Amino acid sequence: xxxxxxxxxxxxVATLVVAAAAxxxxxxxxxxxxxxxxxxxxxxxxxxQTKITAFSGTVKQTSALGLPQLPGGSASSxxxxxxxxxGSSSASVASVLSALAGSSTAxxxxxxxxxxxxxxxxxxxxxDAIHHGSDVWLYDSKANTVQHSVLPAKTEKTPLRTTTMxxxxxxxxxxxxxxxxxxxxxxxxxxxxxxxxxxxxLTPKAxxxxxxxxxxxxxxxxxxxxxxxxxxxxxxxxxxxxxxxDVTFAKPSASTFAFVSPKNAKxxxxxxxTHTAHATAPGxxxxxxxxxxxVGTGWDTVVESPASANAQVVKLLANKQFTExxxxxxxxxxxxxxxxxxxxxxxxxxxxxSVSTERLQAVATAP
Amino acid sequence: MFxxxxxxxxxxxxxxxxILIAIAVRVxxxxxxxxxxxxxxxxxQNGLFVSFVAMVVAxxxxxxxxxxxxxxDTIAGEAGxxxxxxxxxxxxxxxxxxxxxxxGSAVFCVAASLTVIVFGTLIGVILFPTGPVTxxxxxxxxxxxSLLRSLLVASYVTISLLGxxxxxxxxxxxxxxxxxxxxxxxxMAVASQVLDQLPQLDWLHxxxxxxxxxxxxxxxxxxxxxxxxxxxxILQGAYMVIFGALAYGRFxxxxxxx
Numbered sequence: 349x350x351x352x353x354x355x356x357x358x359x360x361v362a363t364l365v366v367a368a369a370a371x372x373x374x375x376x377x378x379x380x381x382x383x384x385x386x387x388x389x390x391x392x393x394x395x396x397q398t399k400i401t402a403f404s405g406t407v408k409q410t411s412a413l414g415l416p417q418l419p420g421g422s423a424s425s426x427x428x429x430x431x432x433x434x435g436s437s438s439a440s441v442a443s444v445l446s447a448l449a450g451s452s453t454a455x456x457x458x459x460x461x462x463x464x465x466x467x468x469x470x471x472x473x474x475x476d477a478i479h480h481g482s483d484v485w486l487y488d489s490k491a492n493t494v495q496h497s498v499l500p501a502k503t504e505k506t507p508l509r510t511t512t513m514x515x516x517x518x519x520x521x522x523x524x525x526x527x528x529x530x531x532x533x534x535x536x537x538x539x540x541x542x543x544x545x546x547x548x549x550l551t552p553k554a555x556x557x558x559x560x561x562x563x564x565x566x567x568x569x570x571x572x573x574x575x576x577x578x579x580x581x582x583x584x585x586x587x588x589x590x591x592x593x594d595v596t597f598a599k600p601s602a603s604t605f606a607f608v609s610p611k612n613a614k615x616x617x618x619x620x621x622t623h624t625a626h627a628t629a630p631g632x633x634x635x636x637x638x639x640x641x642x643v644g645t646g647w648d649t650v651v652e653s654p655a656s657a658n659a660q661v662v663k664l665l666a667n668k669q670f671t672e673x674x675x676x677x678x679x680x681x682x683x684x685x686x687x688x689x690x691x692x693x694x695x696x697x698x699x700x701x702s703v704s705t706e707r708l709q710a711v712a713t714a715p
Numbered sequence: 716m717f718x719x720x721x722x723x724x725x726x727x728x729x730x731x732x733x734i735l736i737a738i739a740v741r742v743x744x745x746x747x748x749x750x751x752x753x754x755x756x757x758x759x760q761n762g763l764f765v766s767f768v769a770m771v772v773a774x775x776x777x778x779x780x781x782x783x784x785x786x787x788d789t790i791a792g793e794a795g796x797x798x799x800x801x802x803x804x805x806x807x808x809x810x811x812x813x814x815x816x817x818x819g820s821a822v823f824c825v826a827a828s829l830t831v832i833v834f835g836t837l838i839g840v841i842l843f844p845t846g847p848v849t850x851x852x853x854x855x856x857x858x859x860x861s862l863l864r865s866l867l868v869a870s871y872v873t874i875s876l877l878g879x880x881x882x883x884x885x886x887x888x889x890x891x892x893x894x895x896x897x898x899x900x901x902x903m904a905v906a907s908q909v910l911d912q913l914p915q916l917d918w919l920h921x922x923x924x925x926x927x928x929x930x931x932x933x934x935x936x937x938x939x940x941x942x943x944x945x946x947x948x949i950l951q952g953a954y955m956v957i958f959g960a961l962a963y964g965r966f967x968x969x970x971x972x973x
Contacts, residue, residue: 355968362960366953472753472932474851487853610849612760
């Protein structure tokens with residue numbers, strides 16, 4: 349019998365080795381990183397002075413916003429038909445939900461302000477956004493459609509707007525909002541995408557916001573933001589995370605940005621409103637798009653948009669899938685996530701902010 | 716193994732998948748509907764897509780089924796047929812028998828995935844126009860490169876099936892009834908895919924041997940995303956190590972009675 353027991357030794361050892369490797373590899377990736385210590389202001393300055401204009405890498409975005417999860421959302425190889433059959437409004441609710449609730453992986457290629465490409469990698473499909481010079485292409489491999497727009501000559505803003513943002517963009521937005529309402533500290537050094545990084549932790553001083561802290565990993569060599577995490581108040585794991593899983597600071601090859609719409613794809617041209625149109629009719633513009641009002645500053649800002657701007661939202665209220673997602677409160681319905689609350693009042697106004705439902709109700713009922 | 720009529724029949728069934736898909740698309744109206752498995756709409760414009768559609772269809776069930784039959788039969792089939800003890804009478808040793816048997820099922824994995832790709836490409840070329848292939852990223856590559864990528868897909872799928880083959884070999888050492896181990900292996904493949912669909916178990920997903928099966932599509936992006944190729948190879952390697960050692964433990968300690 350002892351001979352027979354010995355025969356099982358390799359099986360035991362092999363299992364233990366594989367299990368140890370599975371545990372040890374993530375731990376060694378998080379091994380302590382020693383870097384010269386810096387003050388929060390110095391780290392912030394590093395971000396501001398980063399000279400990186402060309403990079404490429406893989407970005408992973410994960411969200412745990414406390415929304416219901418849709419089974420098979422990431423592996424829906426056969427679900428192409430259900431979306432078209434189930435009615436467009438519920439399909440759009442589902443796609444917005446999966447964008448908010450799930451995780452996504454995208455490859456990002458950037459070379460300066462005029463060459464950008466984002467590839468959102470779905471299972472057996474891909475959505476691409478390419479900005480090359482004055483051309484912007486949006487390609488959807490599942491629908492095999494291309495949307496092409498030509499930008500007006502002088503546009504400085506990057507036109508790519510997708511659900512996945514690079515950590516650099518998110519960090520810039522956050523740091524631009526830094527003000528006396530925030531406490532900035534330097535946390536423990538990290539390793540992100542194989543690079544050593546400082547952790548900049550931003551904690552709101554306001555006590556009535558849902559956001560507990562925001563942590564930004566700043567590359568120690570270049571000052572390039574490598575990841576951003578937002579944690580809800582009172583929670584340990586981040587509710588929203590966008591991070592590079594690998595990154596290189598080399599210029600992507602020019603062919604990456606040279607997009608030719610594929611044969612057989614359905615191409616639609618979409619005009620971009622030009623600046624001259626804005627200039628000639630500023631009054632009419634203001635009339636058709638009523639401006640939202642902003643209450644408060646800093647982390648507990650509440651934005652209220654008047655009913656006349658929300659015709660789409662009011663339609664959504666009749667959608668059963670949407671009403672199931674929201675909870676009824678006095679004065680309207682609340683769409684609750686761990687980082688953001690949105691109150692849709694019965695008269696069609698939308699009040700949103702990273703604050704409690706009570707605060708939203710107070711703003712909504714205030715004259 | 717390839718002289719057995721059953722092996723050839725299974726490869727024939729696998730080859731039928733692309734052929735049936737191609738004929739179905741050919742005889743029906745070639746209007747893009749946006750429904751059905753991925754890439755289906757592209758077939759009528761470019762026959763080279765037949766092999767990719769066939770792979771998407773074959774991976775979840777047909778390929779694991781045939782691999783399960785071959786791998787589940789390895790040891791249990793000999794035991795059931797009463798030939799195992801004669802094989803072991805020769806001074807070849809049990810380890811060597813296991814290795815040879817596993818290599819046999821690995822060769823079948825290669826043959827099965829190549830069958831899908833080769834027959835898919837052939838029937839596509841015969842029935843449909845061919846030309847430069849549009850990748851998932853919207854970039855277009857030449858026919859030659861797309862054939863190269865088809866072969867890469869075949870190698871990816873082969874690697875994907877190696878872990879399951881080793882599981883089948885281990886289960887095969889547990890029993891003398893070949894049908895039982897075949898069924899158990901196929902059940903493992905299905906169970907793994909079911910678990911992979913449950914969002915509540917997402918911490919478990921990266922450890923399931925079927926997790927990267929459909930990620931062969933990463934080879935159809937521009938530039939190729941090698942991440943899943945590497946992760947898949949490591950994962951399958953881990954399954955091969957664990958279940959190979961388990962199979963050794965069981966088989967070398969087993970009393971051979973038949």
